[in-house]
Amino acid sequence: MLFTVGFLSLGLVRAGAHDLDALKAQYRRPSAIPFPETAPFSPQVATLGKMLFFDPRLSGKQNLSCASCHNPSFGFEVPVPGAIGATNKPLARKAPTVLNAAWIPILFWDGRAPDLETQAMGPITADAEMDGKFPEIIARLKGTPDYAAWFGRLFPGVGVTQDTILTAIATYERTVVSGWAPFDRWVEGDAAAISPAAQRGFAVFTGKGGCAACHTGWNFTDNRFHDLGLPTKDPGRAAFEPDAPLAKHAFKTPGLRNLTYRAPFGHAGQFANLEEIVAFYEGGGLARPSKSPLMRPLSLRPEERTDLIAFLRSLTAEQTQTALPNLPN
Numbered sequence: 510m511l512f513t514v515g516f517l518s519l520g521l522v523r524a525g526a527h528d529l530d531a532l533k534a535q536y537r538r539p540s541a542i543p544f545p546e547t548a549p550f551s552p553q554v555a556t557l558g559k560m561l562f563f564d565p566r567l568s569g570k571q572n573l574s575c576a577s578c579h580n581p582s583f584g585f586e587v588p589v590p591g592a593i594g595a596t597n598k599p600l601a602r603k604a605p606t607v608l609n610a611a612w613i614p615i616l617f618w619d620g621r622a623p624d625l626e627t628q629a630m631g632p633i634t635a636d637a638e639m640d641g642k643f644p645e646i647i648a649r650l651k652g653t654p655d656y657a658a659w660f661g662r663l664f665p666g667v668g669v670t671q672d673t674i675l676t677a678i679a680t681y682e683r684t685v686v687s688g689w690a691p692f693d694r695w696v697e698g699d700a701a702a703i704s705p706a707a708q709r710g711f712a713v714f715t716g717k718g719g720c721a722a723c724h725t726g727w728n729f730t731d732n733r734f735h736d737l738g739l740p741t742k743d744p745g746r747a748a749f750e751p752d753a754p755l756a757k758h759a760f761k762t763p764g765l766r767n768l769t770y771r772a773p774f775g776h777a778g779q780f781a782n783l784e785e786i787v788a789f790y791e792g793g794g795l796a797r798p799s800k801s802p803l804m805r806p807l808s809l810r811p812e813e814r815t816d817l818i819a820f821l822r823s824l825t826a827e828q829t830q831t832a833l834p835n836l837p838n
């Protein structure tokens with residue numbers, strides 16, 4: 510009798526280990542960055558794009574660059590709910606990270622840009638962001654000998670144009686990938702890479718917590734739009750899908766890499782830290798017709814809460830280094 514019980518439970522442990530391996534496999538890092546056929550990887554174009562990303566000459570007053578709001582020191586975000594643009598007023602939405610943007614098929618919190626090239630045009634010309642005008646920017650870059658030479662060499666016969674500027678920036682952004690995190694080493698088989706608490710937190714994340722319903726894959730996002738039931742007047746995705754019942758107040762699921770550098774959280778930076786966002790999920794959000802059916806109140810024990818947070822922290826890369834480019838003068 511005892512033997513049978515022992516045998517059965519051994520079988521269960523085996524099945525459990527097998528399931529865990531299958532689950533881990535869903536979160537394996539991809540081996541290569543997906544570059545579109547229309548903008549294949551070129552290290553030189555990416556280097557040029559990096560200069561442009563950090564160059565305030567792309568803004569109307571020459572005082573703001575992409576990196577002003579997507580700062581590598583803060584996980585390619587800024588540590589405020591609303592970044593400050595050219596009008597000196599905080600923007601209504603939080604600047605999301607550009608980390609792992611190569612894998613994000615639809616850009617902005619409401620998905621209004623279909624690719625990184627189109628996306629980059631938005632902030633350059635938006636009066637509340639960089640307030641730039643392409644004819645002026647193009648003239649400025651053409652008048653900078655190093656830029657003129659680089660563009661001439663990398664885009665022969667085309668040189669500095671709106672399109673080549675956007676291609677270069679997007680190519681650079683696709684190279685901005687979050688580094689190896691302890692969680693990745695654990696997924697690859699190093700059983701001690703993350704703490705027992707983080708391992709239990711992974712079980713909460715993928716099980717009882719229901720988090721993995723939306724935060725899927727190695728970058729922890731399904732790239733879809735969900736209304737979590739947050740108090741907000743922002744229509745979110747409904748601005749583009751007015752007839753979709755679940756689009757109201759729905760925002761794109763953000764990836765969860767390098768969170769420890771990226772507070773505050775949420776589309777309006779409404780959560781100061783991970784503890785606050787987990788407390789929100791426990792409440793399940795405001796009841797309203799557009800709220801995702803995947804959102805329901807959770808009752809976590811205090812240790813499940815700390816385990817979940819330990820897991821989220823294990824997604825931060827061990828080493829993050831971004832050398833600043835020298836800009837041509």
Ligand code: HEC
Nearest residue numbers: 574575578592593594602603604605616617618629632638
């Ligand atoms: C003044 C601050 C500011 C500046 C400058 C700025 N951004 Fe942003 N960025 C934002 C905000 C805010 C959003 C989110 C807006 C929204 O979703 O409606 C955003 C969204 C993005 C996204 C979408 C990420 C995603 O997951 O959907 C990318 C990519 C991006 N910016 C790249 C850039 C690039 C490239 C530049 C320079 C050409 C730039 N940004 C300049 C504030 C800024």
Ligand code: HEC
Nearest residue numbers: 718719720722723735760761762763774775776790801803
């Ligand atoms: C129904 C889909 C869904 C589920 C389930 C879900 N999330 Fe989210 N998550 C989102 C969306 C959408 C946002 C953006 C929220 C906003 O501000 O509108 C988000 C934001 C976050 C953020 C902030 C990230 C950032 O960059 O700002 C964290 C952290 C997070 N979720 C963790 C979790 C955890 C932990 C769970 C489980 C307890 C969970 N999520 C369950 C969709 C979901």
